[in-house]
Amino acid sequence: MTRTPDPVKPLIAGLYEQACVGNGSGAVTLWRHPEDRRLEATSLNYWLNQARIAEQSGFDLFFFGDVLGVYDVYGGSGDAAIEGGTELPALDPLEIIPALAAHTTDLSFGATVSTTYTQPFSHARRFSTLDHITSGRIAWNIVTSYLPNAAANFGLGAQRPHDDRYARADEFLDVTYKLWEQSWDDGAVLADRENGRFADPALVRAIDHEGEHFRVKGPHLVTPSPQRTPVLIQAGWSPRGKQFAAKHAEVVFLGSSDVSEIRSGLADIRALAEKEGRDGSQIRALAGLPVITGRTNDEVQRRIDEYQSYYQAAPQLAGYAGWSGIDYAALGDDDPLPSAPGTNVATDHRQQTTRELRERFSKVTAFADERFIGTPEKVADAIAEFAHESGIDGFLLHQFVSPGSLEQFAELIVPQLEKRGLIDPTARRTPFRSRLRDDGSARLPADHPARRPLGARS
Amino acid sequence: MTRTPDPVKPLIAGLYEQACVGNGSGAVTLWRHPEDRRLEATSLNYWLNQARIAEQSGFDLFFFGDVLGVYDVYGGSGDAAIEGGTELPALDPLEIIPALAAHTTDLSFGATVSTTYTQPFSHARRFSTLDHITSGRIAWNIVTSYLPNAAANFGLGAQRPHDDRYARADEFLDVTYKLWEQSWDDGAVLADRENGRFADPALVRAIDHEGEHFRVKGPHLVTPSPQRTPVLIQAGWSPRGKQFAAKHAEVVFLGSSDVSEIRSGLADIRALAEKEGRDGSQIRALAGLPVITGRTNDEVQRRIDEYQSYYQAAPQLAGYAGWSGIDYAALGDDDPLPSAPGTNVATDHRQQTTRELRERFSKVTAFADERFIGTPEKVADAIAEFAHESGIDGFLLHQFVSPGSLEQFAELIVPQLEKRGLIDPTARRTPFRSRLRDDGSARLPADHPARRPLGARS
Secondary structure, X not given: OOXXXXXXXXXXXXXXXXXXXXXXXXXXXXXXXXXXXXXXXXXXXXXXXXXXXXXXXXXXXXXXXXOOOOOOOHHHOOHHHHHHOEOOOOOOHHXXXXXXXXXXXXXXXXXXXXXXXXXXXXXXXXXXXHHHHOOOOEEEEEEOOOOHHHHHHOOOOOOOOHHHHHHXXXXXXXXXXXXXXXXXXXXXXXXXXXXXXXXXXXXXXXXXXXXXXXXXOOOOOOOOOOOOOOEEEEOOOOHHHHHHHHHHOOEEEOOOOOHHHHHHHHHHXXXXXXXXXXXXXXXXXXXXXXXXXXXXXXXXXXXXXXXXXXXXXXXXXXXXXXXXXOOHHHOOXXXXXXXXXXXXXXXXXXXXXXXXXXXXXXXXXXXXXXXXXXOHHHHHHHHHHHHHHHOOOEEEEEOOOOOOHHHHHHHHHHHHHHHOOOOOOOOOOOOHHHHHXXXXXXXXXXXOHHHOOHHHOO | OOOOOOOOOOOEEEXXXXXXXXXXXXXXXXXXXXXXXXXXXXXXXXXXXXXXXXXXXXXXXXXXXXXXXXXXXXXXXXXXXXXHOEOOOOOOHHHOHHHHHOOOOOOEEEEEEEOOOOOHXXXXXXXHHHHHHXXXXXXXXXXXXXXXXXXXXXXXXXXXXXXXXXXXXXXXXHHHHHHHHHOEXXXXXXXXXXXXXXXXXXXXXXXXXXXXXXXEOOOOOOOOOOOOOOEEEEOOOOHHHHHXXXXXXXXXXXXXXXXXXXXXXXXXXXXXXXXXXXXXXXXXXXXXXXXXXOOXXXXXXXXXXXXXXXXXXXHHHHHHHHHHOOOHHHOOOOOEOOOOOOOOOOOOOOOOEHHHHHHHHOOOOOOOOHHHEEOHHHHHHXXXXXXXXXXXXXXXXXXXXXXXXXXXXXXXXXXXXXXXXOOOOOOXXXXXXXXXXXXXXXXXXXXXXXXXXXXXXX
16 A cells, blocks of 8 residues: 655654653753752652653653663663663663553653563563553663673573564564454453353463463463554664564554655565555654744843753763674774664664764764754654654654653644644543544554464464 | 570561462462452452451561462373462562552562572662552562472473572572662762752662673663662572572571471571671561461351362362472372472371372362361461470461451451461551561661672672
């Protein structure tokens, strides 16, 4: 099928978060800012407050990134990351989301979970539980992990090779699909009080999975939930990552902010999806959106200057080194930057030498984007143009100061986006999948590999 | 130290729950009862309601049992358990507790997690997160699992032998202790806004654990939480289980309801604890408490008769078969009951033959206790006598109908217990450990193995 995007289709509005103090997606050390409360990230109130604002502002998705190790590539140790708080402490987002769900009704939640360090049986049970208790407001961001320290925390001497991690991820997904979609038939739960039949054993089956990485008997322990399979998000932008996304993902989180690279990357993924027998037009794309705004240009500049005064480069570079696998501390200023093949780090053409990289990371705007810095009208126009030209379906807002960035976005940008038809607070928002698909279905479509019957699987 | 129990010390009041429809600790099929709402166990409101009542009634602990497989011993298949709903669906309690914590302030939560099917690094992170967001209201019930189906869901062809599971559990605990107690010093978190130092790397260390079952580098990803190590609960009543409890447990959940067996079992555990260098007097004991009450004897009898009309034996026996590992369906009426060594099932002297077992399980009171069936005065007196004679420190209430059993206990029994000084609603209840220990400390004492410094470990 060909894709004919509606230029004024409302965007899927998401908030990018990570359950930590030093927020690597904005600027790590802005927890120092006097109005910032990220030092309270270990308390529930910090998160409840953000979830309430996101819901009230018409956001669809509260997305949690995650890591399973410290950033120990930079300078060969975790010291810079620990000192600055780079993505530390790394709380488990799955122990926060249920609390946020209990205080919201429309907001959906995305949780990053690595297939490399968990077991598919318990993972499937966990997400089925979440899908039930959130009434279908849960998405899973599938990652394969990249930090060497994470491998060492799970008994693996060295990080598994990139493609090998994807092979395990493929089988991991196959197991969870069987549990979510094939183990309990739709009519299996009888809830028959009169005859005392909770379920029909003839409609509940073991999955008897025997693969290279996993042996899982089943049946699944949880009855079918509103979405059965959580909405599947994937962020791989490498060739293998795109192939994986084409096969599995319903939402891709983009590893680029370049309009033409996004267009061609999405076209690749959608074409690959069609080859897999899927309707590529239903794959949604979300881009990271780092915004700094203010009522006037002066206010914007004052904000940036203020941010800069709390910014430190080393903890930010520690994060970047972990994503790319390159120890920038060990490189001379004139050394060319090595490429970082097989990682999830964004292709980035902004610098060629270590000096240029250091120059970029000397500024609090290292991860910001000129297009999205400015007055509400300017930023809203830029978002509209970016969405139209790149073909994205939505965004994940990156924050610099919290509270602060989300509140400013809600107060200043959201009304502008509403005016442009880019946010529709009345759009059906739950179950999450219904919000994403043209057919409004809460369930995966028949063309998705998860729906393949047990007998038809390789 | 010798233990001199105060005869009117307030009891630790707990509720026994399991995130399922068919509650095996009461009577499985009472979800059929017209007032029962367990069919809504997949919705958050069901759990929020129970947590609120428990907190308002002065309960200290909301305890979740758990299983990781279906009960497939009885009749050689899971059919009876699936049809009756025996401990199914098995939702993940760790995805429910955060929501309950967000709607309560004093109630603590116990979660059962098996050391056999999870990784210590992610487990430690999960419980540190819970301890933070609940402000120290979390306990871990350490189990090693018993269902053959659970083993088959995690790639293990056969259940690991009982003692081998305990050896893995011992090392699992050692790893988590290192992460919780030794990886971050008390002064490690600086939260120093002025100098931009989140933590002092010199006070954060890798644990570099290299053992038979696990290799875990660390450091721990989460900063020290109010209790650091969650309160440690253990239910083993086998010789190996008692040894394990003596070494690790702060609370033992009793596998017996027999007064003299409890007395001698607790004396054993406390003596073994002293040999381990621990103060045995600080180990608390909780007993299961299945109560059926009513304002008059007639009302009690009507209630039992009503329960009986919704009772079915097979799903109840399916649960019991899973606990003991014995397929009672395969035994003739006159066959003696095999013993069930090495399991967590309670020693039970109530029957000698399969016929006697079937006779017992034909009644809804199979898991009830004559002492705790009756009018409020009778039950409260029985609890007082049981506590005094057995030396227990508290109870976990088992429910038959929900809503129903908890509400009746709160309304009718709690006032009677208060009158007898057995429940003190003003007792300090958080952090949970402070409620348990004579010294009121939120932290494990120096005599606990978790506090042994890294260098002093074998």
